[in-house]
Amino acid sequence: MKIGIGFDVHAFAADRKLVLGGLTIPYHQGLDGHSDADVVIHAIMDALLGAAGLGDIGTHFPDDDPVYKNADSMKLLKNVHSFISRDALEVSNMDIVIMAQQPKLAPYIAEMKDSIAQALNISNTAVNVKATTTEKLGFVGREEGIAAQVVVLLMTKRED
Numbered sequence: 001m002k003i004g005i006g007f008d009v010h011a012f013a014a015d016r017k018l019v020l021g022g023l024t025i026p027y028h029q030g031l032d033g034h035s036d037a038d039v040v041i042h043a044i045m046d047a048l049l050g051a052a053g054l055g056d057i058g059t060h061f062p063d064d065d066p067v068y069k070n071a072d073s074m075k076l077l078k079n080v081h082s083f084i085s086r087d088a089l090e091v092s093n094m095d096i097v098i099m100a101q102q103p104k105l106a107p108y109i110a111e112m113k114d115s116i117a118q119a120l121n122i123s124n125t126a127v128n129v130k131a132t133t134t135e136k137l138g139f140v141g142r143e144e145g146i147a148a149q150v151v152v153l154l155m156t157k158r159e160d
């Protein structure tokens with residue numbers, strides 16, 4: 001078993017789509033970033049790479065590389081998934097915390113679980129997504145951005 005942790009933050013920016021966990025969420029602003037700035041998927045990728053001992057997303061997908069401008073983070077997640085599969089590892093389960101004062105994410109949690117599980121080719125029961133505010137404290141509470149934290153457990157694939 002291998003455990004990994006991922007954390008990411010993006011600031012809000014005008015004239016951007018809000019993409020979280022592969023879903024486009026209706027809101028008057030999005031997150032700033034070189035790619036689609038999907039803070040949830042970025043934290044998942046860092047947790048997976050961490051568990052597999054493969055560094056971080058910055059090394060694999062440098063944000064000064066024009067190839068990754070406005071990149072679809074779900075595609076990058078599928079790449080990361082192929083790295084861990086190559087190393088004979090598979091996701092046992094993951095737990096995700098999204099820290100956002102606004103918008104309210106409860107209506108999107110179920111669909112987000114499905115979208116993440118599908119990208120990783122695992123059951124949606126292996127993915128848990130939680131959203132929390134920070135009680136108006138800190139940068140999240142001031143609605144300056146969104147943070148995400150992920151813990152993942154990888155298992156060695158069974159030979160059968």
Ligand SMILES: [Zn+2]
Binds near residue numbers: 008010
């Ligand atoms: Zn990021």
